Amino acid sequence: MKVLITGGAGFIGHNTAVYLKNQGYEVAAFDNLKRATGYAVERLKMHRVPLIKGDILSLRALKKALAGVDVVVHAAAYISVEESLKKPAMYFRNNVAGTANVAYACMRESVKLIYISSAAVYGNPAHLPISESHPANPISPYGLSKLMGEETVNFHARRGLKHVTLRLFNVYGPGQSSSYAGVITRFMERIRANKPPIIHGDGQQTRDFIHVYDVAEAIKLSVEKRLENETLNIATGTPLTIRMLAELTINHANLNLKPTFAKPRPGDIKHSYADISKAKRLLGFNPKINLEQGLKELLKLKTCLSS
Ligand SMILES: NC(=O)c1ccc[n+]([C@@H]2O[C@H](COP(=O)([O-])OP(=O)(O)OC[C@H]3O[C@@H](n4cnc5c(N)ncnc54)[C@H](O)[C@@H]3O)[C@@H](O)[C@H]2O)c1
Numbered sequence: 001m002k003v004l005i006t007g008g009a010g011f012i013g014h015n016t017a018v019y020l021k022n023q024g025y026e027v028a029a030f031d032n033l034k035r036a037t038g039y040a041v042e043r044l045k046m047h048r049v050p051l052i053k054g055d056i057l058s059l060r061a062l063k064k065a066l067a068g069v070d071v072v073v074h075a076a077a078y079i080s081v082e083e084s085l086k087k088p089a090m091y092f093r094n095n096v097a098g099t100a101n102v103a104y105a106c107m108r109e110s111v112k113l114i115y116i117s118s119a120a121v122y123g124n125p126a127h128l129p130i131s132e133s134h135p136a137n138p139i140s141p142y143g144l145s146k147l148m149g150e151e152t153v154n155f156h157a158r159r160g161l162k163h164v165t166l167r168l169f170n171v172y173g174p175g176q177s178s179s180y181a182g183v184i185t186r187f188m189e190r191i192r193a194n195k196p197p198i199i200h201g202d203g204q205q206t207r208d209f210i211h212v213y214d215v216a217e218a219i220k221l222s223v224e225k226r227l228e229n230e231t232l233n234i235a236t237g238t239p240l241t242i243r244m245l246a247e248l249t250i251n252h253a254n255l256n257l258k259p260t261f262a263k264p265r266p267g268d269i270k271h272s273y274a275d276i277s278k279a280k281r282l283l284g285f286n287p288k289i290n291l292e293q294g295l296k297e298l299l300k301l302k303t304c305l306s307s
Contacts (some may be wrong), residue, residue, distance in 0.1 A: 002028070027305060064296060205241065207239070252299055253299055
């Protein structure tokens with residue numbers, strides 16, 4: 001089976017590409033390389049995953065890349081909440097128009113699509129844990145662009161596209177770009193420089209952190225299972241406060257530091273953790289990497305990445 005991964009030279013894309021390759025799949029990565037990391041490109045090379053330089057905004061490039069492909073994992077997107085608040089149109093163009101091209105091309109070529117969406121579609125939760133039936137009320141252009149991407153995929157599903165949409169919560173692991181990094185990568189960078197992690201807000205906000213290898217496994221299960229047109233949360237189902245995360249990171253690094261506090265970041269959600277019973281039931285998904293283990297392994301990596 002051949003899988004094409006858009007955004008395949010990004011954090012989640014390249015980890016998934018290598019994971020699937022190691023499981024015996026034929027894999028290719030598709031990326032315009034504008035926000036890829038050198039680390040990801042090197043790892044693709046090392047694992048002999050072909051990298052097609054192309055843009056999802058070009059239907060022609062996509063159609064060409066789809067030759068012989070059975071499943072597309074669509075992970076290409078701009079991903080910064082903060083940046084999206086300043087450049088909303090850029091986010092809608094890239095993430096929505098780009099997804100429209102991917103969905104249309106997959107529909108035309110009868111290729112199954114795994115759309116990588118985000119917990120950002122939910123906005124501030126009305127109840128916890130967040131199940132897939134929770135109303136979608138995004139509070140950033142980024143979250144709205146991911147929701148509009150979902151709607152675009154659903155639209156093409158009514159015209160015959162087969163898809164699975166995965167709403168990822170906070171993903172961490174090796175190879176995350178420092179420019180648009182999640183909180184764990186930012187904390188790691190500070191710790192490696194022997195500086196205290198900076199917490200935005202009071203630190204009582206919660207997140208559901210999932211390791212990128214568990215995400216790759218969820219993607220593999222979505223590729224394999226005979227699931228059609230389902231939307232699933234991918235997370236651990238376990239909340240952690242940002243303060244606890246900062247303290248855990250400091251403790252694992254054996255440093256005598258105390259986190260410092262800065263003003264809250266606009267567009268940040270207060271609490272977020274998932275109900276993952278649907279993914280467990282339909283995919284047989286069971287995240288395996290606990291946070292302490294994931295943090296320890298990340299701390300062993302000597303350097304952080306830059307784009
Ligand atoms: N990182 C997380 O915690 C997280 C959480 C939820 C959802 N997601 C989703 O996962 C996906 C991947 O995120 P990531 O963290 O790997 O981001 P990333 O920035 O590391 O990777 C995205 C990749 O997409 C490429 N790309 C962007 N626009 C493109 C275009 N027009 N054409 C071709 N390539 C393009 C970039 O060059 C980059 O290599 C995104 O769709 C994001 O919304 C990520």
